[in-house]
Amino acid sequence: MTENLTLSDRDINEYIEKNMLIIEPFKKERVQPASYDLTLGRGFKTIKPNQIISCDKKVKYDRIDEDKIVVYPGKFILATTQEKLILPNQVVGELSGKSSWGRRGLKIENAGFIDPGFSGTITLEILNEGSAPIVIKAGQEICQIEFRELKRKAKNSYDGKYQHQEGTTGAKEG
Numbered sequence: 487m488t489e490n491l492t493l494s495d496r497d498i499n500e501y502i503e504k505n506m507l508i509i510e511p512f513k514k515e516r517v518q519p520a521s522y523d524l525t526l527g528r529g530f531k532t533i534k535p536n537q538i539i540s541c542d543k544k545v546k547y548d549r550i551d552e553d554k555i556v557v558y559p560g561k562f563i564l565a566t567t568q569e570k571l572i573l574p575n576q577v578v579g580e581l582s583g584k585s586s587w588g589r590r591g592l593k594i595e596n597a598g599f600i601d602p603g604f605s606g607t608i609t610l611e612i613l614n615e616g617s618a619p620i621v622i623k624a625g626q627e628i629c630q631i632e633f634r635e636l637k638r639k640a641k642n643s644y645d646g647k648y649q650h651q652e653g654t655t656g657a658k659e660g
């Protein structure tokens with residue numbers, strides 16, 4: 487049995503080389519000492535105004551099919567990573583925003599935790615907490631993912647409603 491440890495740069499590269507972890511597209515220069523930098527994908531969503539939102543009701547979104555967007559102070563958008571991830575049953579991911587964006591007032595929030603066996607792109611929840619508009623563009627490094635190896639392989643792979651998502655995905659009912 488292994489311990490629940492964060493993967494180092496050497497571990498990430500080894501997992502990639504052995505196809506135990508898949509990041510597409512993968513760029514070796516984005517491997518950090520204990521994480522991997524993910525980039526912003528194309529296409530965004532904003533919540534349509536004048537609706538009451540609850541967990542058991544479909545949320546309506548406006549789709550913005552562009553390579554860049556201006557995020558105004560206090561505004562919330564959904565975005566996606568360019569990279570598709572496939573996690574094995576013994577690895578979880580933890581996503582966080584890059585500090586270079588946080589220092590500009592941009593909060594890159596995600597459900598944060600990515601279950602073993604997940605496959606797909608990652609939807610990002612982005613909020614401008616600053617006082618000035620911020621432009622973000624597809625291809626820019628936007629967040630980082632830390633990988634942790636579980637003490638034991640998960641008995642069941644992730645099979646939830648966001649499995650195999652592609653692109654910016656809004657909230658799903660249930």
